[in-house]
Structure formats: C-alpha cells, structure tokens
Amino acid sequence: MRDSYEVIIIGGGIIGTSILWNLKAQGFKGNVGLFERGDALAEETSAKSAGAFRNLWGSRINMQMSTASIKFLEAFEKEFNIPIGFHKHGYLFTFYAEPWERVKAYKPTFDEVGVRAELLSPQEVERMVPGLKAGVDHMDPEIREFAGFQPLAGGLYGPDCGSFDPSAAAKGYTERAQREFAESAEIHLRTEVKRIEFERDKVKGVELSNGRRIGAGGVVLATGPWSMQLLAASGFHDDENLPVDPIKRQLFVTNLPDIPGYENIPLVIIDRGIYFKYETGNLQIGRADPDQKSGFDQDASLAYYKDEIAPYMQERIPGTEHCNVRSMWGGLYSITRADHNGILGTHPAYEGLYLACGWSGHGAMVAPAAAQALAELVVHGSYKTVDASPLRFERFTEDDLVVEEIVI
Numbered sequence: 001m002r003d004s005y006e007v008i009i010i011g012g013g014i015i016g017t018s019i020l021w022n023l024k025a026q027g028f029k030g031n032v033g034l035f036e037r038g039d040a041l042a043e044e045t046s047a048k049s050a051g052a053f054r055n056l057w058g059s060r061i062n063m064q065m066s067t068a069s070i071k072f073l074e075a076f077e078k079e080f081n082i083p084i085g086f087h088k089h090g091y092l093f094t095f096y097a098e099p100w101e102r103v104k105a106y107k108p109t110f111d112e113v114g115v116r117a118e119l120l121s122p123q124e125v126e127r128m129v130p131g132l133k134a135g136v137d138h139m140d141p142e143i144r145e146f147a148g149f150q151p152l153a154g155g156l157y158g159p160d161c162g163s164f165d166p167s168a169a170a171k172g173y174t175e176r177a178q179r180e181f182a183e184s185a186e187i188h189l190r191t192e193v194k195r196i197e198f199e200r201d202k203v204k205g206v207e208l209s210n211g212r213r214i215g216a217g218g219v220v221l222a223t224g225p226w227s228m229q230l231l232a233a234s235g236f237h238d239d240e241n242l243p244v245d246p247i248k249r250q251l252f253v254t255n256l257p258d259i260p261g262y263e264n265i266p267l268v269i270i271d272r273g274i275y276f277k278y279e280t281g282n283l284q285i286g287r288a289d290p291d292q293k294s295g296f297d298q299d300a301s302l303a304y305y306k307d308e309i310a311p312y313m314q315e316r317i318p319g320t321e322h323c324n325v326r327s328m329w330g331g332l333y334s335i336t337r338a339d340h341n342g343i344l345g346t347h348p349a350y351e352g353l354y355l356a357c358g359w360s361g362h363g364a365m366v367a368p369a370a371a372q373a374l375a376e377l378v379v380h381g382s383y384k385t386v387d388a389s390p391l392r393f394e395r396f397t398e399d400d401l402v403v404e405e406i407v408i
Helices: 014-025 060-074 076-080 097-104 107-113 122-128 141-147 166-180 224-233 302-316 363-380
Strands: 004-010 032-035 091-095 118-120 154-158 185-188 193-198 203-208 213-221 244-255 267-269 274-279 282-287 325-336 343-347 350-357
Touching: 004 014, 004 193, 004 203, 014 032, 014 166, 014 185, 014 350, 014 363, 060 076, 060 107, 060 363, 076 166, 091 097, 091 122, 097 154, 118 122, 122 154, 141 302, 166 185, 166 363, 193 213, 193 224, 203 350, 213 224, 213 363, 224 244, 224 325, 224 350, 244 302, 274 302, 282 302, 302 325, 343 363, 350 363
Parallel strands: 004 032, 004 213, 032 185, 091 267, 213 350
Antiparallel strands: 091 154, 118 154, 193 203, 203 213, 244 282, 244 325, 267 274, 274 282, 343 350
C-alpha cells in the first residue's frame, strides 16, 4: 500500500469496482487505490441483491443511464472474458387504475429515449403470468378489504430488462484493471476507512481503522448504506451529510408453483410491492416494504414471508400457496429519502470528494453508466456521455428532486 494516491475509492462493490475500471480505461494517469473492508469484493449489497436490471423508469436520467448500462452489460462477457449470467427475461410492472393512467403518459418519453416498452391490457398480463388473476372477485373478501386489493388496470412490460450477476461483473472489472494497469490500479481488502480527512475544505486523505493515514487528492465514496455513517465519522453535520438510510430487504427462494409455464415469466411486480422471478428451477421472491425501519439489521425472517408475502401473493396468483421457502437472505438498500434516486458527482462543500451512493435499490443496474459518468467528471471535469447532473447533491437544497414514480 502506498502512502498516498491520486484517487482513493472507498467501497469494493459493483459501483466502486466499475469506477476503478472506468478511471483507468478513460486514461487517468494517477495511482488509484480501492479500499474494501471485507474479505472479498462485492460480497455485501452487490451479492445480496436480486441482480436485476431494467430501463423502465419515470425519469429521463434513469432511462438514459439504465439503457446505456444494459448495452454495456450485454457486451460484458465478450469484453471482459468472464460470464456474468446476463439474461433478458423482461420486466412486468402491474398497476391499479389511478397509477396506470400516469404510467401510460410515459410512453412518448420511452419512445424518444429508445426504451422498448409495451402497455398491456389486464388480459395480456394474465397470459404473460400463468395463474395470475387481474380481477378481485375470486379473492377472500376480508383479505381483499384489509390489503386494499384493486383490479389490475394494466401492465408495463420491458423486453430488454433482465438479470445478471453483479459480483461476477465486479470481478471482471477488477481483474482487467489489474491486468492492464497493474502499476497504478491497486485493490486492498480488509482495509477499513475510519474517516475521510480534510484540510481547509479540501480532501487530504483517509484514516484507516488501524490508525494509518493515507494521502489522497480525491476520494470517491461508494460505500452504499454505510455512506452516511462514514461521513458522520468524518465530521459532517446533518446539512452536509447525505439523506440516505440503510433499509433491510429480504429475498426468499421457493419451489415453483404447480402451474405450467413459470420458466418463461419475466420479473413480475404485483400488489403490495411483491416481486418475483424464475431462478434456476425456483422462484426468487421479495417485497419492497414501505414500513421497514432504518437500520443495519440484515437477518431474513421466515415469518416475514409467511405473514407479509405469501397470503397476498396467493390471492393474486392462486396456486402459489404451495411455494415453500428453500433458502432466504437479507441485505441492505441505501435509500435516498427525498426522491429514491442515486447521488452522483462532487460534494459542493468539499473539493475532491466524489459521491456515488444512495442508489435506492438500482445501483447495480446503472453501475456501468454511473461509473463512466463519474470517471468523466474526475478525468475531464465534466460529463461527456450521459449528463448525470440531475443526480447532483445540490438538488436537495435547490428543490430540484428527481421524482421517480416507477419504483418497486
């Protein structure tokens, strides 16, 4: 480990590793050090995510970044010589009447940006997801009333959406970076940054948990749900810190329902934030819980599946009551409280501090474009491909939020 680097990247997930590669690929001549506190790269949020990607969004910046990222991921195996499980199985959002009217209005923007999106009728949704019933007459009246079930008014389908393995992609980025830029791209595992150090509002370096101080001309914060915690330890006041909370998400792997055709379903989002996809002979099921409290607990709970997912999923799709949990795990989203979108770019109060965090569950799927954009900012001082300025930190004080309606 050197005594100083031109740039230090904190965090070795899919975001941090892709930034490392992009900095060097874009011609950054200085030494770059990536510091990861864990025993391996991409073993936290990257490894515990659903690994899905989509370009169906309500905001133009997310459409642009995800479309560019999908194109990059599609060529990843050939370019980096490593399999990442890239598969376009599609995404299907289902909507009640009121939000459906708003979502339909995005179709012209989808067409303009180049996002392939199909608006489906309730009958077409039923044909795409075997066993799903778009109406509510078949449901238990008490559960229907308690859960607020409504008839499905339509579905938004994206054929270019799918899944990949973020941890494998992170490995591909770092292996190639070290192979082609061995003298100036370093990765240090089991290296925990205790705080970032500043001198007269300018990045000076970092202090490690063992007390060692490493100098840096710039620091990239790619620490996901731990970003706010690290900045607080670095002396940031509330108005300077990130409005980002760690929120637990849980995933459950079950057997397939006794319904033919589930090998060909897209990733499906139904009532109450429940989503599921086919996964190597099983179903992978999760739920975006709006009532989940902030915290670093990552324990998965079988009771959560039985109480908060299964009863409602089987009302919408009779037959899924026979889906029994085979494995489960928990992980963390870094939720940006104000608008559920990432924070990318410089920190306005501290020269040399770059932010790439708060992705609210879609960091992996925009990592290629986000990393390219941040690398452009470091190397050239401005964005050259996708203009990522809507994701700047200042949007919170400028009342210029990136409002996103199509979220899970």
